[in-house]
Amino acid sequence: MKALIFTLLLLVSVFSLTSFADKEFSLTTSPATDTPNTPPDNETLPNNESLDDLMTTDELANEIGAPRTEMRAAVINPEIIAAQDGIDVYREYAIVLRINKAPIGPSAQQMQVMENGMPTATYLVSTGREQYEKAKSGRWYWTTTPVGTFSPYKLVRDHYSYTWKAHMEYAMFFNGGVAVHATTPDHYKELGRRASGGCVRVHKDNAIILWNKVSSQPQKLVPLFNENGRVARDVNGNPIRVMGWNTLIIVENK
Secondary structure (H helix, E strand, O other), X not given: OHHHHHXXXXXXXXXXXXXXXXXXXXXXXXXXXXXXXXXXXXXXXXXOOXXXXXXXXXXXXXXXXXXXXXXXXXXXXXXXXXHHHOOOXXXXXXXXXXXXXXXXXXXXXXXXXXXXXXXXXXXXXXXXXXXXXXXXXXXXXXXXXXXXXXXXXXXXXXXXEXXXXXXXXXXXXXXXXXXXXEOOHHHHHHOOOOOEOOOEEEOHHHHHHHHHHHHHOOOEEEEOEOOOOOEOEOOOOOEOEEEEOOXXXXXXXX
């Protein structure tokens, strides 16, 4: 009788171990299909076009689950913000990116990087073409980069559009579907002039540097800016602060 019980227990143990091993094998060898914005390993990527040329900024915002792009924001330079609102943005933020989307001028189509109030780099950019166009998606839209004072609300290391089979790398979304992001090598020659569908394109090498700097900063309570480019205030007149990245993005047209 004891021998029979022992034999049964041994069979159960072997069956359990075999089932567990099978489950472990399936977990480690099955392709990940639920990772958002990541193409499957065997996905062919024929599309080298920039994603902001393939779809409108609102379509891109919808794809990443963001609000619509706000086009009515105003921009006020840091000196006026300091004088009128008592907020020194260079003290409030570890990183300030000042982008001039003007087509011509000494600082046109450039991004000035300020760290702890000191200029550390200047990069060529491509902002929106500023014209009414038809995207590859078929929708008409203004290829404009909206001016304003913004804090990035979402950082995406490698956004992948299954619709267009295209990447948008090192993206820092700051206004709906508008982001600072790495451009593709075929667009490097366009840096320094208006050429995008609305986003702020930078060379991939510079995008990596920016991404590492911004993402390494801990989030903190930062001032909330309204559509007038001013610091929003509560009913008692106190500045409203929200949790956000320790980075301010200023888009100007000067």
